Amino acid sequence: xxxxxxxxxxxxxxxxxxxxxxxxxxxxxxxxxxxxxxxxxxxxxxxxxxxxxxxxxxxxxxxxxxxxxxxxxxxxxxxxxxxxxxxxxxxxxxxxxxxxxxxxxxxx
Amino acid sequence: xxxxxxxxxxxxxxxxxxxxxxxxxxxxxxxxxxxxxxxxxxxxxxxxxxxxxxxxxxxxxxxxxxxxxxxxxxxxxxxxxxxxxxxxxxxxxxxxxxxxxxxxxxxxxxxx
Numbered sequence: 001x002x003x004x005x006x007x008x009x010x011x012x013x014x015x016x017x018x019x020x021x022x023x024x025x026x027x028x029x030x031x032x033x034x035x036x037x038x039x040x041x042x043x044x045x046x047x048x049x050x051x052x053x054x055x056x057x058x059x060x061x062x063x064x065x066x067x068x069x070x071x072x073x074x075x076x077x078x079x080x081x082x083x084x085x086x087x088x089x090x091x092x093x094x095x096x097x098x099x100x101x102x103x104x105x106x107x108x
Numbered sequence: 109x110x111x112x113x114x115x116x117x118x119x120x121x122x123x124x125x126x127x128x129x130x131x132x133x134x135x136x137x138x139x140x141x142x143x144x145x146x147x148x149x150x151x152x153x154x155x156x157x158x159x160x161x162x163x164x165x166x167x168x169x170x171x172x173x174x175x176x177x178x179x180x181x182x183x184x185x186x187x188x189x190x191x192x193x194x195x196x197x198x199x200x201x202x203x204x205x206x207x208x209x210x211x212x213x214x215x216x217x218x219x220x
Contacts, residue, residue: 032207034207034208043198043211043212043213043214044151044198044200044211045211046208046209046210049208084148086150086151090207094139094158094202094207095141095153095156095166096153096207096209098150098151099150100149100150101148101149101150103148
């Protein structure tokens with residue numbers, strides 16, 4: 001079955017601390033993985049996708065096919081990073097399967 | 109400017125009313141989607157469309173219906189709203205051959 005698991009509903013860190021938001025997926029084919037972010041009172045927007053291999057706002061994510069993971073990382077969290085983060089899997093059926101989301105709180 | 113528009117942004121109505129949530133996009137995308145999301149919770153796909161006259165039900169069963177008569181327009185209708193329909197509804201679109209989806213601002217629906 002195709003599934004995305006985000007084990008943490010809430011992740012709280014202090015400003016300047018490293019952040020890792022976990023995402024594991026279940027899919028037998030070649031996956032396409034995304035991270036979406038939803039800031040307070042803003043629409044859901046793409047943060048990054050694995051095929052672009054970019055660093056956006058200091059965030060990176062590496063696809064690990066062996067561990068079926070796509071964890072989102074940032075070495076030094078900022079208060080403006082506080083938001084809901086959703087990992088999404090794009091199988092070849094043109095639909096996205098979203099995880100349950102992780103709320104990141106960055107305290108000053 | 110290329111964007112996705114949803115109206116109304118907020119809607120409070122009584123039980124039994126018929127409502128239509130509007131979604132339009134000027135992105136030139138073929139694929140469009142409707143999600144249901146409770147605040148801070150996961151997204152559930154309820155409808156999607158690959159193009160004009162194409163509509164499919166999503167993973168979450170919904171009493172709503174959709175239509176796709178024009179490429180840029182993908183309205184969602186509830187014939188008889190109930191309190192259980194209270195939620196946020198997100199519209200999204202994507203280009204053919206690409207899985208990246210672009211989201212509208214959402215409609216927050218409250219049924220009393």
